[in-house]
Amino acid sequence: MPEPRDANAPRALRIAISGYYGFRNSGDEAVLKSILLALEAEGSAQGVRIEPIVLSGDPAWTESMYGVQAAGRMSPGGLLRTIARCDGLISGGGSLLQDVTGSKTIPYYAGILKLAQLLGKPTFIYAQGVGPVLNRCMDGLIRHVMTRSAYVSVRDAESAELLGRMGVPSERISVVPDPVMGLPLPKGAEATAGDARDRTPVVGISLRRWRKDGADLIRAAEALGELARRRPVRLRFLPFHTPADAEASREAMERLGELGPGSSAELAEPGDDPQRMLLEVSRCDLLVGMRLHALIYAAGQRVPMLGISYDPKIDQFLARLQERAAATTEAMDASAFADAAERLLDGSAAWRADKAPLIDRLQREAVEPAQHIVRQLRQKAKR
Structure with a gap:
């Protein structure tokens, strides 16, 4: 009964x-x-x-x-x-x-x-x-x-x-806003990025294959390689859609060329849980993203970002943060991209202070x- x-x-x-x-x-x-x-x-x-x-x-x-x-x-x-x-x-x-x-x-x-x-x-x-x-x-x-x-x-x-x-x-x-703006970190987890003075800065990278000829991945690898030869950085590739993004990341890694002293490249394996990927992003000092939700994760965790646009939705989200894409899948200047990355790595505190009111509003809404x-x-x- x-x-x-x-x-x-x-x-x-x-x-x-x-x-x-x-x-x-x-x-x-x-x-x-x-x-x-x-x-x-x-x-x-x-x-x-x-x-x-x-x-x-x-x-x-x-x-x-x-x-x-x-x-x-x-x-x-x-x-x-x-x-x-x-x-x-x-x-x-x-x-x-x-x-x-x-x-x-x-x-x-x-x-x-x-x-x-x-x-x-x-x-x-x-x-x-x-x-x-x-x-x-x-x-x-x-x-x-x-x-x-x-x-x-x-x-x-x-x-x-x-x-x-x-x-x-x-x-x-x-x-x-996109609902992911409200996604919290896993219980008991804390973000650890934000001050890279005593360690190698972590640059999270979310790439996907868009162009059939792979030219977009080649250009991204050239720009990332340029950054990694200028200063020590830890390039951490984050596959948002497996296995496709992991394959695109490996292809880009193979094309980085010789990195500078103190720089390295690696492929993360966060698994299927979105909050584990959010934690990965939260531990970056800079996020380079093609995937929309890689950029949204970064915004939610106050991680400075550079967007690579392949779709209007990327530009639309960046506009809500009063930002523009640093490159597109059709055009990327490696030197200018590396310049922008260095400015964000050196000025991360100012970026967070500037974007905080915009991000706070998005998370409330x-x-x-x-x-x-x-x-x-x-x-x-x-x-």
Whole structure:
């Protein structure tokens, strides 16, 4: 016979979460971890218990990694059953509604939203980056699911402008930071960078293969090699998406050339836990990043950064810190890049002081979607 429910126990709200999860991409997994932590904290603050169910490419791995329920993301019958037993569905974060990575991406994620809406479940857009959308035929589908969502938040003004051009009313769109701005270090861990006077400065490096001919990696290696010949640095390559980023990092390492006295290069192996990668970044004195979430990790931990842009989302995030990309995958001046790196290594304290108000604001605003979502679901449950 089941035990009677405690009348004082928090009301449970079951929320399905849709995104690019379960594929061991550190950036996307960091988004998921940030959303889970924000929902848990906000549920506790509002007196409800949140029970997430993550739609994952590897449900068993996701359950083991985060200690939450997970379900397969591709089975139509399984998705129907999972969403039907939830109180609502979150779509995000990350760049889900774009067709640069494939023509099926927008129909898939919009289809998940539409399925939830057909089942009468409120849907919530959580700090998504929308676009680029090359196929204008997708505009109507995106507008349809967005206008029928209970809450819409995007991670930059450019995404809001794109939705506005598609016909989504601007007053329904909130612009908030990427949820990873709120990701904390693992419990018991502390950042150790910030004063490199008595040790070799650590330069964290997040590279990915973008150009098919590898010219971007060659240029990055040339610039990093230039820096490592000018002064002692510890080049620590951080693969955010394995195994692809590890392979790109090894290729760049092979092209560094002879380093200067006291300099070294190494490949980190932080594993799949996004908070372990965050800890890696926190221990750097400078972060050189192509991956968006490498730059977001650095900002959250007050680590000076140099961005290499391959996508508008890199420029959009850097703009929120009043920064510009130091290079792109199409053009990089090795000497100028090394000059910029040296300025940041020598002026890290000034950089942190200058950026602190901007970063503080982003971190405060990063939890706003969770606050709205939990509040709306709690109010709906009372009716």
